[in-house]
Amino acid sequence: MVVTREVYEQASLHEPKFTAPLGLTREIVVDISTQKNEPDWMFEKRLQALELFEKTAFPKWGPKLSGLDVDKITFFIRPNTRESKTWEDVPVEIRDTFEKLGIPQAEREALGGVGAQYDSDMVYHNLKADLSAKGVIFENMDVALQRHPDLVREYFMTNCVPIHDHKFAMLHAAVWSGGTFIYVPKGVKVEIPLQAYFRMNTERGGQFEHTLIIADEGSDVHYIEGCSAPRFETAALHAGCVEIFVKSGARVRYSSIENWSKNTFNLNTKRAVVDAGGTIEWLNGNMGSGTTMLYPMSVLRGRGAKSDYLGIAFAGPGQHQDTGHKVAMIAPDCSANVLSKSLSGGGGKSTYRGLVRVTGGAVGARVKVQCDALMLDGVSVSTTTPVMRIERGDATVAHEATVGRLGETELFYLQSRGLTEQEAIRTLVAGFLEPVVRELPLEYAVELVKLIELEMESVA
Amino acid sequence: MKLTLHPSAPARLIPLSEDERLTLVDPRELVIREGDQQNWNEVTIIGRGERRSVSLDVRVEPRAHGQMIRIFVVPEGARLTILHKVRIAESASWQNVICIRGQGEVKIRRAIEVFGREAEVRLACLGVMDNSSRISVSDEIFSHAAHTKNDLRTKIVLNNAARSEARGRIVVGEQSNLSNSYERLDHLVLGEQAGAVAIPELEVNTDNVKCGHGATSGRPSETELFYLVSRGLSLQAAEQLLAQGFVSDALVGLPEQSVQDALTVMFD
Numbered sequence: 001m002v003v004t005r006e007v008y009e010q011a012s013l014h015e016p017k018f019t020a021p022l023g024l025t026r027e028i029v030v031d032i033s034t035q036k037n038e039p040d041w042m043f044e045k046r047l048q049a050l051e052l053f054e055k056t057a058f059p060k061w062g063p064k065l066s067g068l069d070v071d072k073i074t075f076f077i078r079p080n081t082r083e084s085k086t087w088e089d090v091p092v093e094i095r096d097t098f099e100k101l102g103i104p105q106a107e108r109e110a111l112g113g114v115g116a117q118y119d120s121d122m123v124y125h126n127l128k129a130d131l132s133a134k135g136v137i138f139e140n141m142d143v144a145l146q147r148h149p150d151l152v153r154e155y156f157m158t159n160c161v162p163i164h165d166h167k168f169a170m171l172h173a174a175v176w177s178g179g180t181f182i183y184v185p186k187g188v189k190v191e192i193p194l195q196a197y198f199r200m201n202t203e204r205g206g207q208f209e210h211t212l213i214i215a216d217e218g219s220d221v222h223y224i225e226g227c228s229a230p231r232f233e234t235a236a237l238h239a240g241c242v243e244i245f246v247k248s249g250a251r252v253r254y255s256s257i258e259n260w261s262k263n264t265f266n267l268n269t270k271r272a273v274v275d276a277g278g279t280i281e282w283l284n285g286n287m288g289s290g291t292t293m294l295y296p297m298s299v300l301r302g303r304g305a306k307s308d309y310l311g312i313a314f315a316g317p318g319q320h321q322d323t324g325h326k327v328a329m330i331a332p333d334c335s336a337n338v339l340s341k342s343l344s345g346g347g348g349k350s351t352y353r354g355l356v357r358v359t360g361g362a363v364g365a366r367v368k369v370q371c372d373a374l375m376l377d378g379v380s381v382s383t384t385t386p387v388m389r390i391e392r393g394d395a396t397v398a399h400e401a402t403v404g405r406l407g408e409t410e411l412f413y414l415q416s417r418g419l420t421e422q423e424a425i426r427t428l429v430a431g432f433l434e435p436v437v438r439e440l441p442l443e444y445a446v447e448l449v450k451l452i453e454l455e456m457e458s459v460a
Numbered sequence: 461m462k463l464t465l466h467p468s469a470p471a472r473l474i475p476l477s478e479d480e481r482l483t484l485v486d487p488r489e490l491v492i493r494e495g496d497q498q499n500w501n502e503v504t505i506i507g508r509g510e511r512r513s514v515s516l517d518v519r520v521e522p523r524a525h526g527q528m529i530r531i532f533v534v535p536e537g538a539r540l541t542i543l544h545k546v547r548i549a550e551s552a553s554w555q556n557v558i559c560i561r562g563q564g565e566v567k568i569r570r571a572i573e574v575f576g577r578e579a580e581v582r583l584a585c586l587g588v589m590d591n592s593s594r595i596s597v598s599d600e601i602f603s604h605a606a607h608t609k610n611d612l613r614t615k616i617v618l619n620n621a622a623r624s625e626a627r628g629r630i631v632v633g634e635q636s637n638l639s640n641s642y643e644r645l646d647h648l649v650l651g652e653q654a655g656a657v658a659i660p661e662l663e664v665n666t667d668n669v670k671c672g673h674g675a676t677s678g679r680p681s682e683t684e685l686f687y688l689v690s691r692g693l694s695l696q697a698a699e700q701l702l703a704q705g706f707v708s709d710a711l712v713g714l715p716e717q718s719v720q721d722a723l724t725v726m727f728d
Contacts, residue, residue, distance in 0.1 A: 375667035393649040396678040405667040
């Protein structure tokens with residue numbers, strides 16, 4: 001895959017088969033549910049969420065959301081195709097988009113299963129036969145609702161991210177469409193990653209995919225999400241939701257590289273609930289979006305549960321990346337490790353906003369948080385707002401943060417060895433990000449580094 | 461000399477509550493004149509059940525230096541509120557250390573505005589809190605000028621069921637190039653029922669700076685405790701010794717008498 005700005009920012013000419021009118025109304029929510037032929041309980045849940053959304057004010061903290069006008073967003077856009085199991089059956093203009101993004105190639109070379117969503121619907125979904133034979137379920141969320149209604153009803157926006165959680169979770173619950181459902185049976189190890197790619201193509205569009213992962217006892221899975229959208233002059237909205245259930249002794253690694261276009265508000269919710277001896281590993285890259293509010297959260301509710309978070313955020317001209325990690329410890333002997341790296345340049349603003357909560361039951365909790373910010377020029381802004389709320393005497397919590405700029409000495413050294421200034425800067429930035437990048441599979445690491453370089457060109 | 465506040469981020473004088481206004485004693489306005497050096501070292505014992513608010517408005521003129529060390533004993537049922545607003549001009553320095561031995565309720569709010577080049581500010585709040593006492597500390601430093609040095613430290617020992625909420629905020633303004641800022645909020649938790657909240661905030665608006673922060677919360681090291689107990693100390697004495705060491709590094713450089721007073725009040 002050749003990573004260029006055009007790959008991400010050019011819209012395809014595909015004509016959708018259905019486009020809802022602009023704005024959010026009860027009729028649109030009813031229409032989404034009716035078109036998908038959903039069970040009554042989901043229909044009721046959507047309406048209840050809409051009612052909550054309308055009653056709830058926008059958050060008064062965080063980045064400015066005044067540019068977001070929900071009356072100018074299209075909440076439901078269906079591509080003119082059905083979900084396929086082979087790329088040949090996907091309409092050529094959509095297939096071309098995913099070819100340019102390197103998805104079919106990655107599937108052939110390194111993935112156990114792939115889902116591809118275009119606006120509101122999944123257009124492709126496939127899982128390798130050997131994983132299917134082991135009982136692994138990897139499906140479009142809409143399909144899972146029809147095929148596994150009991151499982152979905154038990155876990156979908158109940159006690160991980162309930163529909164009343166916050167304003168944008170309410171919005172998501174009302175208008176969600178597409179996304180991924182993964183179930184990994186007890187003891188099954190999925191050796192190669194599963195991936196879903198979410199692409200917004202329509203101007204003034206909204207995407208609200210729902211990801212639900214259930215890793216049963218002793219299982220292991222790595223799931224990767226990628227996202228992008230073409231660049232328009234008008235605002236777009238992404239308010240997805242990720243719910244992950246890590247059962248006893250299981251491990252889930254969730255990697256995501258979000259590269260929405262600069263006109264997008266990315267107001268996403270991600271949360272994992274981890275049982276005894278389970279491990280959740282987050283790897284989160286935020287490159288695109290004009291405004292991001294994203295704080296993946298781990299709820300460690302079983303003895304010995306672990307959370308590991310690695311995050312990168314890049315805020316270029318006109319961007320505000322407000323990201324961070326939250327961890328709540330409820331059970332004994334839990335531990336969490338957080339490493340966040342942010343870059344800001346060209347007047348961009350990056351904010352680390354985190355929470356560590358150690359409750360009275362979290363005997364012997366251990367938490368380490370480190371956030372490093374690198375400023376590429378004097379007109380950008382970097383802020384950190386970590387909150388540590390410790391309700392036990394025997395908890396060990398440490399937080400460390402640094403804010404600085406590229407070292408003059410290092411730049412001079414590299415330039416004296418023949419590198420241009422830009423090459424020297426790129427090399428130092430790559431070194432700054434290395435602890436996070438090395439945790440990605442090679443092909444994704446290369447893409448991430450290239451994406452950062454593209455963003456740095458806009459700063460230069 | 462007339463001092464002008466930075467228009468975009470004026471130092472905020474936190475308004476007093478009705479109760480605090482009624483109990484306000486000792487409201488002071490201090491001006492440390494150009495080139496002067498002034499030191500204060502006070503020990504104040506609040507009466508049992510007394511409510512007291514202390515308000516201070518300080519102006520440190522160019523090349524002036526102020527050092528204020530205030531030690532308070534706040535017994536059970538007593539309530540103490542400390543409010544400081546400080547403005548610091550070029551090449552001036554302000555050091556303020558507040559030490560608390562508390563069994564009651566303590567609220568500290570300090571807003572420091574550094575708008576002179578090469579000015580230096582050092583704030584520390586040290587506390588040993590017992591029983592069901594409460595301490596809430598909120599310190600803010602706004603650095604608007606180049607080459608400033610800003611240091612903010614909170615170190616609180618929590619015994620029994622004491623609770624602490626510590627918030628620190630350093631804002632490095634656009635003009636504050638080559639400034640050096642550090643903020644640290646540490647809690648040493650000795651009581652099983654004790655709890656702490658730490659919120660160390662940074663806002664950096666220019667790149668040519670050094671800036672960092674840290675926060676910790678935890679029990680004394682088991683290895684160090686074992687070492688001291690193996691040398692004949694009781695567990696309680698060993699914990700107290702480690703607690704003294706924990707707060708002592710924030711007292712380095714202060715006059716010997718002040719250090720002795722602070723440690724005596726906090727640990728005897």
